[in-house]
Amino acid sequence: MGKYIEMIRIRFLMMLAYRTNYYSGILIYSINIGAYYFLWSAIYGNKGEIEGLSVIQMTTYIAVAWMARAFYFNNIDREIAQEIKEGKVAVEFIRPYHYLMMKTMQGLGEGIFRLSFFSIPGMFIVSLIFPIEFSAAASTWLFFTLAIILSFIVNTQINLLTGVLTFFFFNNDGLIRAKRVVIDLFSGLLLPISFYPGWAQQVMDFLPFQAISYIPSMIFTEGFQGAAVYEALLFQVVWAAILIIPIQALWIIAKKQLIVQGG
Amino acid sequence: MEKVIDVQSLRKDFKSHSSRSGLKGAFRDLFTRNYKVISAVKDISFTVNEGEMVGYIGENGAGKSTSIKMLTGILTPTSGTVRVNGMDPHKEREKFVRSIGVVFGQRSQLWWDIAVQESFRLLKKVYNVPDDVYNEHMNHVIESLDIGPLLDKPVRKLSLGQRMRCELAAALLHNPKLLFLDEPTIGLDVLVKLKIRNFLKEINEKYKTTILLTTHDLTDIEALCDRVVMLDEGQIIYDGKLAKLRSNWGEGKQIEFQFGEDVNKEKLVPLLNELEAEWTIGDRPNVFVANVVNEEHVISEVIGRVVAAHRITDIKIHEISTEEIIRNIYEEGMLNG
Numbered sequence: 182m183g184k185y186i187e188m189i190r191i192r193f194l195m196m197l198a199y200r201t202n203y204y205s206g207i208l209i210y211s212i213n214i215g216a217y218y219f220l221w222s223a224i225y226g227n228k229g230e231i232e233g234l235s236v237i238q239m240t241t242y243i244a245v246a247w248m249a250r251a252f253y254f255n256n257i258d259r260e261i262a263q264e265i266k267e268g269k270v271a272v273e274f275i276r277p278y279h280y281l282m283m284k285t286m287q288g289l290g291e292g293i294f295r296l297s298f299f300s301i302p303g304m305f306i307v308s309l310i311f312p313i314e315f316s317a318a319a320s321t322w323l324f325f326t327l328a329i330i331l332s333f334i335v336n337t338q339i340n341l342l343t344g345v346l347t348f349f350f351f352n353n354d355g356l357i358r359a360k361r362v363v364i365d366l367f368s369g370l371l372l373p374i375s376f377y378p379g380w381a382q383q384v385m386d387f388l389p390f391q392a393i394s395y396i397p398s399m400i401f402t403e404g405f406q407g408a409a410v411y412e413a414l415l416f417q418v419v420w421a422a423i424l425i426i427p428i429q430a431l432w433i434i435a436k437k438q439l440i441v442q443g444g
Numbered sequence: 445m446e447k448v449i450d451v452q453s454l455r456k457d458f459k460s461h462s463s464r465s466g467l468k469g470a471f472r473d474l475f476t477r478n479y480k481v482i483s484a485v486k487d488i489s490f491t492v493n494e495g496e497m498v499g500y501i502g503e504n505g506a507g508k509s510t511s512i513k514m515l516t517g518i519l520t521p522t523s524g525t526v527r528v529n530g531m532d533p534h535k536e537r538e539k540f541v542r543s544i545g546v547v548f549g550q551r552s553q554l555w556w557d558i559a560v561q562e563s564f565r566l567l568k569k570v571y572n573v574p575d576d577v578y579n580e581h582m583n584h585v586i587e588s589l590d591i592g593p594l595l596d597k598p599v600r601k602l603s604l605g606q607r608m609r610c611e612l613a614a615a616l617l618h619n620p621k622l623l624f625l626d627e628p629t630i631g632l633d634v635l636v637k638l639k640i641r642n643f644l645k646e647i648n649e650k651y652k653t654t655i656l657l658t659t660h661d662l663t664d665i666e667a668l669c670d671r672v673v674m675l676d677e678g679q680i681i682y683d684g685k686l687a688k689l690r691s692n693w694g695e696g697k698q699i700e701f702q703f704g705e706d707v708n709k710e711k712l713v714p715l716l717n718e719l720e721a722e723w724t725i726g727d728r729p730n731v732f733v734a735n736v737v738n739e740e741h742v743i744s745e746v747i748g749r750v751v752a753a754h755r756i757t758d759i760k761i762h763e764i765s766t767e768e769i770i771r772n773i774y775e776e777g778m779l780n781g
Contacts, residue, residue: 187569191555191562198557198598272553274518275546277538278570437520 184278185286192290207299210247211307217243217371218311232375238402241313246370246398248300248307253333253393255288258357261344266352281341281432288337316403324410328397331417335392338424339364345428348435369395373404389420447527448622448654449492449515454524456485456510484510486678487524494621495652497644499665499686502675503774508658511675512626515656516546529622542571545615549627552607553614554599560610561595564617571618578617585613588643605636612640616647623647625657629664641667662766676774689769696737701750702758703730715749 196203218240225236234242261284264270273280307313316322343360347353365371367390374385374395385391396413399405405413461477463469485507492498502508513519514526517533517540526533529543546553554563568578586592589609594602602610608628615623625644629637645668647653657669665672665686672689674682682689712723712732721736734750736742743761750756 183572184566184569187566191558191566194562195555195557269551271513271518272546272548272551274537275516275541275544276570277541279538 185282188283188286189290189293192287193294196291196294203299206251206295207303210251210299210303214244214247214307214311217247232373234373234375234402234404237312237314238404240311241315241402242373242398242404244304244307244311244313245401246394248304249329249332249394249397249401250370251295251300251303252292252329253336254295255291255337255340257284257288257337258340258344258360260284260287261341262347262353262357265344265347281345281428284341284344285337288340289333292333314402316401318403321400321403324414325397325401327414328400328417331414331421332393332397334421335389335417335424336364336368338421338428339389339393341428342424342431345431345435348431348438364390364393367391368393369398373399375404389424392417392420446494447491448494448496448529449490449656450525450527451491451511451515452489452525453487454485454489454511454514454526455483455487455522456507456514456519457522458482458484483678485514488675488678488680489524490673490680490683492654492656494654495648496671497648497655497657497669499669499672500656500658500675501660501662501665501672501770502658506675507678508675509626512624512656512658516544516624517541542618543620544622544624545618545620546624547608547611547615547626547628549608549625549630552599552611554607554610556600557598559596559598560591560602563599563610563614564595567614567617573618577619581619582613582617585616588646589613589639605632608632608636609640612643619651620653621651622654623656625655625659627659628657629659629661637661637664644668662770666766674770674773681773686766690766696735696764697743698762698764699734699736699743699746700726700758700760700762701732701734701754701756702728703732704755704757706730707732707754712750715753716746719745721746 221239221243222236225231225239229235231239261270264273270280273283276283308315339360343353343357346356350356367385367388369391370393374382374391377385396405396417400410400413459479459481461473461479464473464478488507488511500508500512510519514521515528515533517537520534529540531540531543533540554560555566564582573581586595589612591606591609591613594606594610599607599610612628629640632640641664644655648655655668657664659665670685670687672682672684672686673680707730709723709725709732716722716734719736719742720739721734721742724733724735725731726733734746736746747759
């Protein structure tokens with residue numbers, strides 16, 4: 182286990198080595214939150230609530246969704262694809278660890294870095310500018326913490342899946358880009374799932390994406406109450422478990438027919 | 445003696461698709477593709493004993509890298525068996541890789557953006573090296589490779605020679621029994637090369653580390669390896685002592701004459717009558733090379749006759765280099781020894 186924790190630390194150091202990325206990230210996220218705030222204020226107009234969410238809940242939803250994204254979001258699919266393309270994955274195979282586990286830990290290191298140096302101070306600043314409601318209930322915070330950990334797991338698994346597919350396609354930039362759009366759209370980052378038409382909501386119940394953004398944000402804004410919270414967490418846990426199967430299967434096949442490119 | 449590497453009729457086939465020509469062909473390629481099977485390694489067998497330093501040589505595309513990748517468990521063989529350190533590299537991967545060290549000259553295994561010592565620290569955790577063992581072993585390695593002052597610099601700021609020494613230290617961090625070096629001295633200057641060679645000799649003596657070295661620089665092989673395994677088109681064409689290779693193929697010397705007057709081959713040929721020697725034309729005007737057998741009286745006789753008959757301005761005696769021997773072998777294909 183020590184090696185995986187050490188990897189988180191290394192990733193932390195790597196993030197510190199690239200400070201410019203970090204500052205530009207803060208700027209991009211602030212612009213996004215601001216833009217969505219004004220968009221939603223315009224849509225709400227004089228209406229008290231839409232689909233059960235008040236305008237303040239909506240603003241909170243947007244702010245939390247973006248701040249949670251800083252934690253769960255990572256580029257490990259792109260990194261895996263690049264390491265495969267450059268043949269660097271050969272070096273990873275001569276190390277006594279599980280490559281995908283190590284990648285996950287790198288993602289986690291990145292997530293913890295952004296959560297502590299970016300989301301928490303960012304949230305504080307955003308709460309000074311926009312009207313945002315924080316829950317006082319300890320249980321909400323507890324459930325939210327659980328939910329974002331699970332959303333990190335589900336999102337990372339989807340990234341691993343897209344990354345490992347590079348073993349079979351060799352060049353899958355298109356797939357990676359498509360995956361990114363699908364996640365932003367279907368995870369509830371841009372629009373809460375409850376705003377989609379009924380049939381679309383039903384379809385999305387069978388897809389893992391809402392586990393990534395919609396569920397933690399709804400828990401934080403207390404859009405989910407009582408049993409709905411448990412159901413939502415169960416949804417995340419089930420998907421986290423299901424996704425292990427295709428990843429492991431693809432990984433085993435990939436290892437068998439691995440061709441190291443460029444050498 | 446214990447066998448460290450035991451390879452029996454190892455084979456690797458790659459399936460590669462060939463593109464059809466033209467626009468029409470490109471469209472057809474979208475739906476069906478032509479595949480061609482290429483054998484990179486064709487049924488090779490060899491063994492390496494503990495403490496040996498083996499040079500693994502061959503032209504580009506001879507199958508060196510492919511076979512090294514199978515030995516390290518990166519690639520799965522199409523057929524044949526590989527036992528390295530008593531294990532199957534692919535099946536017991538995690539346990540197996542703890543017992544080997546690998547340096548790929550063209551690929552860094554250190555983390556690019558962070559200080560060298562952070563990479564070492566991570567590798568120490570990865571290989572579960574206890575503190576006291578690490579300190580004793582690594583202090584020695586760091587000192588011999590003279591990388592102490594580099595430890596707090598990020599890898600991207602190191603020069604190639606500095607980086608290579610750090611790579612070597614990283615590969616030896618867990619003190620592996622077997623070390624694979626894939627072109628470790630590529631692009632390095634003479635001083636760094638010497639330092640690396642001396643270091644490799646030292647660890648080979650101290651820990652009985654077995655070393656398998658691939659390189660295009662034959663001086664590395666001459667300096668380090670007693671034994672060479674030579675590959676050509678996926679097959680082993682020579683496996684044995686370097687000295688034997690030299691004596692079979694490198695018999696004889698070359699005497700290069702720079703003449704002070706215009707000469708031609710017809711004038712020179714009679715001089716070598718009844719001697720085991722022949723002329724080749726040199727690379728400059730009025731330079732001729734006499735290829736002679738390595739025997740005192742022949743060499744003196746050739747020089748004596750030439751000097752008596754013509755005026756010369758310069759004379760050099762060369763021994764045939766390993767490089768030339770190997771070039772000859774590749775050009776002529778198979779080995780007769």
